[in-house]
Amino acid sequence: MRIRAIVIRILQQFFRDKRTLALMLLAPLLILTMLWLVFNGKDYKPSIAAIDLPSSFIAKLNENDVKLKTLPYKDAMVELKEGKLDAVISHSNRELQIKLEGSDPTVNKETINKIQETMKELSPEKTQAKLSISYLYGSKDMSSFDNFGPVLLGFFAFFFVFLIAGVAFLRERTRGTLERLMASPLKRWEIVIGYVIGFGVFTTFQSAIIASYAIYVLDMLMNGSFIYVLIITLLLSLTALTLGTLLSSFANNELQMMQFIPLVVVPQIFFSGLFNLETISPWVRWIGPLTPLYYAADALRDVMIRGKGWSGIATDICMLIGFSLLFMLLNVVALKKHRRI
């Protein structure tokens, strides 16, 4: 009888908290759907530029499901650098030369496979033409970890700052200290800036530790400048901080703050480039550019794998700053709920 009472009480509590209920029931469906959309995407079609190759070879390559372009060598190299091409094929001295973009090991393998298949089909008995493979970025030793490492680096910075800042701000509200701050001459934007700077100090340390550990201890591929990696992770942390404090005003307790993880944090991983963005179903592909991690991951890869400098990451940096400013502004507006001025 007492057990029954407990069971009923628990069920009642569940139905009182509609959000927890919805999370338990709908969030798994949502994530499963996303995973399905992400993994059930099309096969990856490598983009290849062929330069002065025999037409028989080009025709065969076309049958093998690749995006083939014919353009002058110089233009092809520019497109390769911009990431529009995965490989450029040319030949000299009866040798087939493949120049790979190189930053994604999975794409490298797929591209080489397609080319080798084509060669086998053309001359099944013997492969008399030799293959010479070179890499624009990375190398054949590059592991998958080197490829998705920069993304994880960004993700962890984002995840923990989001949660800690969110809970800290939530506690400020539930324990009444926010009300006390609001009853003082403190301005709303001063609270927001105070949080940004206070946590900014903390996140600077955090970014430095995560980045140095990944690069110097785990020996993650690092071709660019360490200071850029720091700037990018710090700016990403700021978006996490400002988004966390903003969303905390829509949570009533710590548990409800946790509920934002599967809704806000996890989906960002899917669109951060951990999975090839071109194979993601077009139904969800548009989500990527709306998430901060998308830009941070892109910038981190540009610096760490491709060794790019300021000009390569400026756009991403601007987007991250933009996100932070937007979230900060919304934070100031959300605080209006507690005091009109």
Place this chain on the structure above:
Amino acid sequence: MEGIVAVQNVSKHFGDHVVLNDLSLTMGRPEIFGLLGPSGSGKTTLVKMIAGIDAPSSGTVSVFGEGMPNLKLMGQIGYMAQADALYEELTAKENLEFFASLYGLNQAKRQKRIVEVMEMVSLKSDLKKMVKDYSGGMKRRLSLAIALLHEPKLLILDEPTVGIDPVLRKAIWDKFESLRDNGTAILVTTHVMDEAERCDRLGLIRDGEMIATGEPGQLKRETNSSTIEEAFLFYGGAGHAN
């Protein structure tokens, strides 16, 4: 002199639920004004409006002649909420220093006031303790100390003495009286009758309406009661008869 607090025809409702209904209140000179009423009667909502952290649905609230909320005025008000509103993972001193800087007290002044207010609430020896190790009554007193830090001209205290033992409670009320004598106006909510007796004036609140205001003695005389409680019952009952 435009008075210290002027609440005029204030109403507050959330949807259909009426919290305050056409309520007015004035405090003209430094005095201890007690708001007496059961929980849920709207006392807290009213004091929050005067502190500037809640807005009425209709009517006006002004403090020192200016409409609230007003950031400049907020620096002259000391507000102590029902929740203790302390940072538990900090020491008492760290809490005091934080709030003192919010009100712009300089370093020398800060240290002087911290000692003064902690003496007032008999917590001077516990300054370096973490707040999470404080008892409920100690937290309440620390919260009161913070509200007194910047020597506000108007003190708004929401049930300040809950959980504080009678001896200390008496000492704190003695302190309120000396603050008043030095020119501080005090607006205090309570549901303890003996505290009500010590107020200069009382406002009796029931269901969001001010059912009577006046000096405790006057309220008792008018209703032929021997206690404030009886007077409250009289006005409450009369309110129903209307």
